[in-house]
Amino acid sequence: MHSTPERLTRPFFDRSVHEVAPELIGATLLVGGVGGVIVEVEAYHHTDPAAHSYRGRTDRNAVMFGPAGYAYVYRSYGIHWCLNFVCEGEGSAAAVLIRALQPVSGLAAMRRRREMSDERRLCAGPGRLCEALAVTHGHNGSRLDRPPFALYARTEAVEVAAGPRIGISKAVERPWRYGVAGSRFLSRPFKGRG
DNA sequence: TATGAGATCAACT
DNA sequence: GTTGATCTCATAC
Numbered sequence: 001m002h003s004t005p006e007r008l009t010r011p012f013f014d015r016s017v018h019e020v021a022p023e024l025i026g027a028t029l030l031v032g033g034v035g036g037v038i039v040e041v042e043a044y045h046h047t048d049p050a051a052h053s054y055r056g057r058t059d060r061n062a063v064m065f066g067p068a069g070y071a072y073v074y075r076s077y078g079i080h081w082c083l084n085f086v087c088e089g090e091g092s093a094a095a096v097l098i099r100a101l102q103p104v105s106g107l108a109a110m111r112r113r114r115e116m117s118d119e120r121r122l123c124a125g126p127g128r129l130c131e132a133l134a135v136t137h138g139h140n141g142s143r144l145d146r147p148p149f150a151l152y153a154r155t156e157a158v159e160v161a162a163g164p165r166i167g168i169s170k171a172v173e174r175p176w177r178y179g180v181a182g183s184r185f186l187s188r189p190f191k192g193r194g
Numbered sequence: 195t196a197t198g199a200g201a202t203c204a205a206c207t
Numbered sequence: 208g209t210t211g212a213t214c215t216c217a218t219a220c
Contacts, residue, residue, distance in 0.1 A: 042212070050212070052205095060205060077213050078203035084212085097212055127213050167212055187213095 005152035009145040010069035012153075017043045017087040017094035022162070022178045024085070024096060026154030031133040032147075034106030036123065037154075038098060040179035040186050042165045044084070046093035049170035053093030063141045064093045071149065073130075073140040080127025083135050085144060099166075099177075100124045102185040103132070125187040161190040 008027065013020055021043040029035045044051035052061045052074065063072040064086055072084040072095050084095040101123035103110055110122045110132040123129040130136070144151055161181035164172060166188060181190050 044212070052212075055206085058205070074212085075202095075204065077201080077211060079201060080213050082212065099212090125214070131214095165212070169211080 005155055007145065008151040008153055010067070010143075012151075013068035013085060013087045013144070014089060015087065017045055017092075017096060018176070020085070020087045021096045021176070022160045023154075024098075025160045025178055025180055026156065026158040028104070028150075028152040028154075029098065029101060029133075030105060030150040031135055031139075032106075033150075034109050034133055036101040036104035038100075039102050039183045040098075040100035040177070042097040042099060043176040043178070044095050044097060045088075048174065048176075050165065050168040050172075050174075051093070051095075053095075057093070061093070064095050065091055066141075068092075069144050071135075071139050071142045071144055073135060073137055075137065076127060081130035081136055082126040083130055083133075083139070097126060098129060099126050100179070100183075100185055100187045101129055101132075102183065109134075120184050124185055128187075163190045 021041050024038050024041050027038050029038055046053040053064045057065045067090045068087050070086045072086050076082045083098045086095050088094040103122045111117050114122055114132050123132045160178050162175045163177050165177045
């Protein structure tokens with residue numbers, strides 16, 4: 001074993017979402033001991049027309065308006081769950097959408113929940129990731145530095161690619177998607193190099 | 195490899 | 208009544 005990875009706590013998230021998002025690439029996310037290395041995220045901010053918080057606080061997005069370091073979970077297209085990490089200070093309504101993991105821990109549990117064995121697609125996409133890690137609305141508003149969540153800073157430098165976000169119809173041009181260029185575990189490749 | 199439809203529901207207009 | 212920060216399966220090349 002090498003050095004013990006640094007555990008990410010609330011101060012880590014209490015910064016600009018555009019600082020936090022790229023730094024999450026390469027970090028390790030576990031939910032109940034199941035998870036892996038974050039390889040793809042997207043940043044959202046309340047000044048951003050594509051963000052849920054853009055039109056102000058509602059019952060659904062209330063967690064985004066709270067303090068940093070909490071999980072914001074919402075239902076997407078009536079079917080999937082999507083996991084976000086709330087960033088910046090209270091009222092800033094910024095969050096990072098976790099889009100893809102490289103599976104590392106709890107492969108058997110993930111395969112059982114996803115009913116598939118293909119490691120590349122176990123967590124390649126926000127909906128898939130939540131299914132593999134058993135993240136549901138019940139995790140909405142949970143602290144990220146308390147069980148079942150566990151987050152660890154990356155231990156090695158990674159080259160972070162940026163590009164346009166996926167699946168949105170507003171502010172499409174903002175390059176607020178970050179990830180490991182060329183990773184086999186992305187929901188979709190980054191344009192340019194790969 | 196690419197494109198398209200269906201699934202399914204809560205928020206929002 | 209319409210719209211998604213999506214995924215899967217089917218069909219077409």
